[in-house]
Amino acid sequence: MKRVFGIPVLLLMVNCGFLGESIDVESIYEPVEMTREELKSSIVMSDSKAVVESGKIYIKDDYIFVNEKNEGFHIYDNSNPSNPIKVRFLKVPGATDIAIRGNVFYLNQATDLVTLRFNPTNYSVVETGREIKVFTPLEVSPxxxxFTAEEGKIITKFIKKD
Structure with a gap:
């Protein structure tokens, strides 16, 4: 039996570029880029702040870590589960995920896998390792x-154009 593509399938193929045509779409976003050196020095612990766009949640012992997409992690003291208290914000530009073992954080920072040692008594972190270019670069806006990053830079997030 012979199959023939119907009009809807043919239109889909054209729209998706299957017939060698690409379609440029104007994005309402623009990339935020950092150099590798800026990326390495950008991880800092700061005072807590409001959650704007939450991502994944990680619970470890008496703490809750809530990802602020491509910004870092809100840290909550959950020693009283009926009243979690926001205590700090761990700024990590380009971060979307975290795993924890003991007091060691494993997280992505844009393309890098970063290891941090966490001190829960004073809420400090020290970078103990970094593997560069482990993760796929951020190239597609919401x-x-x-987008392709400029030479020597890494896209950490997208923001809406003014």
């Missing part, structure tokens, strides 16, 4: 626009 509306599907494609």
């Amino acid at each position: 509306d599907g626009g494609y």
Whole structure:
């Protein structure tokens, strides 16, 4: 039996570029870029702040870690589960995920896998390791626009254009 593509399938193929055509879409976002040196020195512990766009949640012992997409992690003291208290914000530009073993944090920072030692008594962190270019670079904006970072820079997030 012979199969024939119907009009809807043919239109889909054209729209998706299957017939060699690409479609440029103007993005309402622009990339925020950092050099590798800026990225390495950008991890800092700061006072708590409001959650704007939450991501994944990680619970470890008496703490809750809430990802602020591509910004870092809100740290809550959860020793009283009926009243979690926001205590600090760990700024990590480009971060979207964390894993914890003991007092060691494993997190992504844009393309890098970073290891931090966490001191829960004074809420400090010290970088103890970094593997560069482990993760796929951020290149696609929330509306599907494609961007390539400038030479020597890494995209850490996208912001809406003014």
